[in-house]
Amino acid sequence: MPELGRAALVVAFGLVVYAAVAGGYAAFRSRRRLLASATNALFAALGAVAVAALVLLAALVRHDFSFVYVADHTSRELPLRYAVSAFWGGQQGSLLLWLLVLTGMGSAAVALNRRLTRDVLPWTVPILGGIATFFAFMLVFVASPFTTGPAPADGVGLNPSLQNPYMMAHPPLLYLGYVGLTIPFAFAMAALASKRTDERWIVATRRWTLASWTFLGFAILLRAKWAYEEAGWGAWYAWDPVENAALMPWLVSTAFLHSVMVQEKKNMLRVWNAILVAGAFALSLFGTFLTRSGVINSIHSFTQSSIGAWFLGFIAVVIAASIALILVRLPLLRSPTRLESLVSREAAFLYNNLFLVALALTVLWGVVFPLISEAIRGVAVTVGAPYYDFFAIAFGLPLVLLMGIGPLVAWRRASVRALGASLLWPAGVAVVTGAVLLAVGAGSSPAGLVGYTFASFVLGAIVLEFARGTRARRSLGDDGWVGSFAGLVGRNRRRYGGYVVHAAIVILLIGAIGIGGFGTTREPRRALASGATMRIGAYDLTYLGSAQRRSANALEMRARFDVARDGKPLGVLSAGKNRYFAEQQTSNEVAIRSDWLRGEDLFVIVGKFNNDGSIFLKVIINPLVNLIWLAGLVFVFGSLITMWPDAREQRRLARRFAYAPA
Amino acid sequence: MNAPAVILAVLLAVACVAFVARPFLREPAPEDDRLAELPPRERERVRLAEERDRALAALKELEFDHRTGKISDADYRELVTPLRRQAAEALRALDPPRKDAQPEREDVHA
Numbered sequence: 118m119p120e121l122g123r124a125a126l127v128v129a130f131g132l133v134v135y136a137a138v139a140g141g142y143a144a145f146r147s148r149r150r151l152l153a154s155a156t157n158a159l160f161a162a163l164g165a166v167a168v169a170a171l172v173l174l175a176a177l178v179r180h181d182f183s184f185v186y187v188a189d190h191t192s193r194e195l196p197l198r199y200a201v202s203a204f205w206g207g208q209q210g211s212l213l214l215w216l217l218v219l220t221g222m223g224s225a226a227v228a229l230n231r232r233l234t235r236d237v238l239p240w241t242v243p244i245l246g247g248i249a250t251f252f253a254f255m256l257v258f259v260a261s262p263f264t265t266g267p268a269p270a271d272g273v274g275l276n277p278s279l280q281n282p283y284m285m286a287h288p289p290l291l292y293l294g295y296v297g298l299t300i301p302f303a304f305a306m307a308a309l310a311s312k313r314t315d316e317r318w319i320v321a322t323r324r325w326t327l328a329s330w331t332f333l334g335f336a337i338l339l340r341a342k343w344a345y346e347e348a349g350w351g352a353w354y355a356w357d358p359v360e361n362a363a364l365m366p367w368l369v370s371t372a373f374l375h376s377v378m379v380q381e382k383k384n385m386l387r388v389w390n391a392i393l394v395a396g397a398f399a400l401s402l403f404g405t406f407l408t409r410s411g412v413i414n415s416i417h418s419f420t421q422s423s424i425g426a427w428f429l430g431f432i433a434v435v436i437a438a439s440i441a442l443i444l445v446r447l448p449l450l451r452s453p454t455r456l457e458s459l460v461s462r463e464a465a466f467l468y469n470n471l472f473l474v475a476l477a478l479t480v481l482w483g484v485v486f487p488l489i490s491e492a493i494r495g496v497a498v499t500v501g502a503p504y505y506d507f508f509a510i511a512f513g514l515p516l517v518l519l520m521g522i523g524p525l526v527a528w529r530r531a532s533v534r535a536l537g538a539s540l541l542w543p544a545g546v547a548v549v550t551g552a553v554l555l556a557v558g559a560g561s562s563p564a565g566l567v568g569y570t571f572a573s574f575v576l577g578a579i580v581l582e583f584a585r586g587t588r589a590r591r592s593l594g595d596d597g598w599v600g601s602f603a604g605l606v607g608r609n610r611r612r613y614g615g616y617v618v619h620a621a622i623v624i625l626l627i628g629a630i631g632i633g634g635f636g637t638t639r640e641p642r643r644a645l646a647s648g649a650t651m652r653i654g655a656y657d658l659t660y661l662g663s664a665q666r667r668s669a670n671a672l673e674m675r676a677r678f679d680v681a682r683d684g685k686p687l688g689v690l691s692a693g694k695n696r697y698f699a700e701q702q703t704s705n706e707v708a709i710r711s712d713w714l715r716g717e718d719l720f721v722i723v724g725k726f727n728n729d730g731s732i733f734l735k736v737i738i739n740p741l742v743n744l745i746w747l748a749g750l751v752f753v754f755g756s757l758i759t760m761w762p763d764a765r766e767q768r769r770l771a772r773r774f775a776y777a778p779a
Numbered sequence: 780m781n782a783p784a785v786i787l788a789v790l791l792a793v794a795c796v797a798f799v800a801r802p803f804l805r806e807p808a809p810e811d812d813r814l815a816e817l818p819p820r821e822r823e824r825v826r827l828a829e830e831r832d833r834a835l836a837a838l839k840e841l842e843f844d845h846r847t848g849k850i851s852d853a854d855y856r857e858l859v860t861p862l863r864r865q866a867a868e869a870l871r872a873l874d875p876p877r878k879d880a881q882p883e884r885e886d887v888h889a
Binding site for chain 1: 799
């Protein structure tokens with residue numbers, strides 16, 4: 118039913134245009150019924166887009182190759198789960214997912230905040246409508262997923278690297294993160310437009326921002342897990358432009374989540390927060406542009422892309438409009454309070470913001486520079502890992518240090534003596550850790566040694582914060598240590614949930630340093646014959662021979678290895694390649710043996726199968742890599758604590774914003 | 780043309796138009812069609828309530844930071860007086876003073 122899909126998108130386009138135009142007029146001229154009508158249009162657009170999405174989903178599941186999109190991204194033998202994930206495997210489907218999530222989140226945010234932000238909402242609706250208009254326009258006029266043609270006997274299939282469970286989950290989560298950043302942006306700009314720059318837009322969007330940031334962070338880690346297992350080079354993050362596309366808005370929204378606390382507590386950094394919200398949203402658009410315009414491959418594929426120029430134009434409009442609005446409302450945003458001391462919690466947040474934004478801008482420059490160079494000079498320049506690694510260390514290590522110092526500094530101002538006393542324990546833990554690591558030979562990677570020392574400092578500070586807070590609660594009369602601890606976390610979820618997130622970042626850092634600084638790789642130049650044994654570290658891999666079998670959509674070639682560690686048999690591993698029939702592509706299928714006790718992975722890649730039965734092999738020992746995945750779970754756990762509703766806070770806010778009858 | 784698809788599309792469009800027109804259909808001729816804005820008095824009250832909450836939260840934080848040893852006794856004494864004054868002024872400004880503006884014990888470290 119491509120006609121229904123096309124019609125649903127046209128209806129959705131009409132509705133979001135109406136929400137933008139009628140909503141804007143209603144806000145400008147103060148028209149109550151017109152605003153209600155525009156709001157209904159936003160809600161109805163969600164319904165129309167959902168219909169379009171269902172039509173596409175049905176076509177994918179039914180292998181209806183009369184849809185060009187279905188023929189281009191699936192094949193008859195593609196398993197059902199990947200046929201479903203092909204929804205976001207291509208450009209048009211991704212744009213449809215963007216619009217679906219945008220109208221869904223936008224409608225929910227408007228419906229849930231009608232009372233709290235009743236004089237900001239008139240501008241929120243047209244802003245959300247305006248953003249949705251761009252995506253609906255693209256889907257109707259530029260990149261429709263409902264284009265039809267003569268149905269081929271079979272489809273092209275889905276890129277083999279996307280046929281992975283992590284890639285099924287990564288794009289939807291990524292888009293929940295990207296699109297979620299629209300909500301704080303829309304409310305912030307609406308607050309500026311309506312001249313209501315009090316805290317209500319922050320209160321209304323706090324959980325939306327946190328949720329988007331969590332989705333984005335978790336999506337980055339899922340992609341890392343996918344890259345680790347699927348890309349077949351044994352690394353988890355390669356500073357690939359697509360990876361960086363998600364990292365940039367995450368870094369800027371991390372800065373915002375910290376600096377917005379300064380605005381809430383001290384009524385400071387109001388201009389800065391408006392800039393960060395706009396910046397995070399613009400970067401989420403830029404991320405979509407990077408991944409969907411073809412610009413990463415080359416500037417030429419960008420110029421041939423149907424959506425690239427539109428996207429660039431829209432990003433320029435968003436940036437220009439945001440800057441203009443912030444400048445026009447500058448007098449309203451001036452903060453009445455000033456920083457009291459350079460040694461204070463708010464100052465620590467400010468420093469953290471500077472490093473985070475500097476890191477985001479550095480990554481942005483690394484992504485953009487090759488494109489500019491190619492556009493101007495016609496020469497494609499690659500910005501490689503050394504550039505990113507240098508700045509990640511230069512800005513990252515101070516950030517880690519600030520994660521430890523910040524929580525120990527008081528708001529307003531702290532004496533150096535009090536701060537010194539607070540830092541004593543974490544610093545002691547760090548020194549002892551550094552000394553022990555040096556003694557066991559970790560000095561082979563100086564950056565790694567410094568990183569681990571800093572990491573132990575932060576963990577020490579987090580433990581100290583929990584311990585001192587629990588003791589303080591106990592002194593206030595809470596029952597028992599457990600009750601005091603629960604009371605401590607329960608009564609200030611944002612702070613202590615935030616510390617759990619900090620712990621997750623430190624765990625990730627420990628894993629990243631392990632794999633980056635202390636890994637072992639062996640790639641013999643000579644082929645390994647059947648029955649031969651290869652040694653790496655304490656592991657022995659005996660090649661048992663290779664075999665192949667036909668699966669539903671690919672020919673699977675596998676080499677089998679008997680694995681032993683220190684002479685103790687660990688079992689058999691199979692690694693090889695899949696040759697996909699419809700896609701005419703080959704993928705690496707690595708073998709990974711995780712040792713949870715040691716925290717290390719044995720990573721086996723078969724480079725080539727030779728005709729004589731021998732193989733070329735690459736084997737890597739990745740120490741502590743599993744901590745990176747554990748960090749993802751801790752990160753989500755901490756984020757859930759920060760987002761969990763707090764009845765006391767709700768009551769406090771209800772009192773504050775309890776409007777008396779007009 | 781697929782007839783069922785066209786019928787479904789028309790139904791979708793009609794349902795959407797009806798839903799969008801609903802506010803006008805429910806109130807064809809309202810007495811007042813202007814957006815309800817917060818009166819200036821109420822806006823000022825919200826601003827003062829924000830100031831009150833901020834001042835009380837700052838006092839609670841200072842108290843908690845002092846209890847957890849982040850602030851020395853000397854700094855605490857120096858900082859607490861202006862904060863108390865600010866909180867008192869914010870409470871006074873919200874006239875009449877509200878009972879629920881009193882700091883709650885459970886929020887002592889907000």
